[in-house]
Amino acid sequence: MTTSELVGSDERAVVEALRTSVRGAVVDRSDPGYDEARRVWNGLIDRRPGVIARCGGTADVVEAVRVARSHRPVVSVRGGGHQVAGSAVCDDGMVIDLSGMRAVHVDPAARTVRAQAGATWADVDRATQLFGLVTPGGEVSQTGIAGFTLGGGMGVLQRRYGLACDNLRSIEIVTADGVVRTASREEHPDLFWAARGGGRGLGVVTSFEFALHPLGPVVREALVFYPYDQARTVARGWRDLTAQLPDTVSPEFVLWSVPPDPAIPAELHGAPVVIVAGVYAGDPADADPVLAPLAELGTPLMQGGGELRYAEMQQALDPAFPAGGRYFFKSHFVGDLTDDAIDTMIACDARRATPQSLMVIRTLGGAIDRVGAGESAYPHRGARYNLSIDAGWTDPALDDTAIGWARSSWGALREFATGGVYVNFAGLDEDSARDAVFGESAARLDEIQAAYDPDGLFAAAARRP
Structure with missing residues (x-):
């Protein structure tokens, strides 16, 4: 028997075992829906798993883990399928697909929400905003809650x-032994510690319970567009302002291109632009004195924002990052945003390969740093900023150019960084070094993963960024 015949034989055994035990759909290479089932948000990812188990609930996940334990294929876990590096899907192995598990239940009295692992932030926001409550989520509403949260989860309310x-x-969570466990501060606290920033490779998380906070349904946002030739002045002013603003705002600085929005004059579409943004995480009536300085960093080209519904604000960027586009993100954590760092960032942006690409600085600190360094696996507390280099394009012929721009920009900015890597913006495979991703948490994470998965069933998921 040849190697390919052996692999094929093993794959057929896995497919048959899943079909006899999983109630959800089991999709293999011969299925007419195979190409759609293996597709994820990032069109750059083109992996071909042997089988996809589309789980309908926790019981299906338990059965899929049991089959994986018996047959030992490579395993990946799909939540929303939105992670840039495409970790949701593997080549030749088994995808445990939770994307159909999207139920969300809000307890407004307890101010908590429980959501299944296939839910997106749009699903969560829709449910929680009925009660004027939020939990911090992503900046694109179609992002899945699972990978986003397990990797840390930065957003506009983070400070x-x-x-x-x-x-x-x-x-x-369903661990490698097929046991369903609840992990919290009281139960399996080691698993709970790991899930907060280092949760990939621990097992299959099937649902998340979050704390909720009063905010919405209407919030106040500053969204200021400045001419690109003011980038250096605006960036330096923005940096100085971030040291003074209260934690009720988490300001962002963006180098991008004017989107093709019908509300914006057509002659500006595609032009490079500087964007400064911030959402006031409090009573909109109190927002103006806090947000007003964001419009005083230069001479604005135009302004948006104002009062709008929180759920709509969270969906505003969705059209700029459509499913099937091609994406490659890398980032640095930065302590001190020096003049030289700003100048280097602007020089890198001037070589941007496509108008869809952008560079973003997110302000950290505040509530992020009020969590003790050893309280969770997330290791990057103390950094003042995250600088993200986000390449976006549609034409496969631009793959090398767009990825090359992001990589070279990341390299040029490395001297200003802390050395830490945010797992949710980790390129493809080049940023997977555990010391960079998990820092001082790496050794404890290895111990916990070894305790709950001694045979390495989820080893591939743990290694993949």
């Missing part, structure tokens, strides 16, 4: 309410 992982109250 007021912390990262997504800081708002976790418990998780339900």
